[in-house]
Amino acid sequence: MTEQELKEQILAAVLKAKETNPLTPSITNTVTINFVANAQLAVGGSAAMIYLPDEAETLASIGSSFYINMGTLLPVYAETLPRVIRVLKDNNKPWVLDPVGIGAGALRRSLLLSMKECPPSVIRGNASEIIALANLWELDSGITRDGVRGVDATDSVESARKAAVAVARFTQGSVSISGEEDLVTDGKYTVILKGGSAMCTKITGAGCSLGGVTAVYAAVASPFVAGLTASAVYNIASENAQKNCSGPASFQVAFLDNLYSITKEQVDNSEICVETEEL
16 A cells, blocks of 8 residues: 555545535534534534434434544443444444543443444544553553553553554554654554644644544545544644644634645645554
């Protein structure tokens, strides 16, 4: 698989999302729910933010894909998440997981552990979260530790590579890790994506919305291409937004504008590196 082939698949996913407007319901972090929805709309998705079990089941059955973010758990999620994941599995729908806060509390740990039986199509997180999830699922992460893993990574992207590959091979989907350089793997191929902006760390919701956008692309592309496309367009949009902002507030607005207007030329000029993993 060449860099050019991947860029062609990324562009195809960008265009197809805008053309088909896939319904992508989300159970997401209540702190960032507005930004997640706006980012999904910007790339062509149709957003629906939910939390009750019955409406979640209904939208999971009619939606094109689904997004689950573990950032702010509500008690009702003990019922909602298992029910919606079962519907997604029964209907063979792609879905994206962001395991924010893994290790914090018995409910979050129990829910994430149960997802091993019905794994997501794409898992998106920072390096520390991916390592922690691999350990929770008793996969070979290369690093063993206990503790909470939240929105701020304490591990490098490269240090989480073994864990990401192990998780991707187990789920037969893909894993995306955000950092100074992003990593996306399906267990066979690993792609390093460069670019982006440090301004993303000055606003809340950059990671959460990246997961939501990944779910939009999961409706129109394979899990691997969905993860690649979301990371690529986020790097492009954030780089360009930084050029025309005066601070975090104007950056957030400019970011959404740039996310909305991704071009073929920008995708062609993006910097990605394809590597093959040893079996």
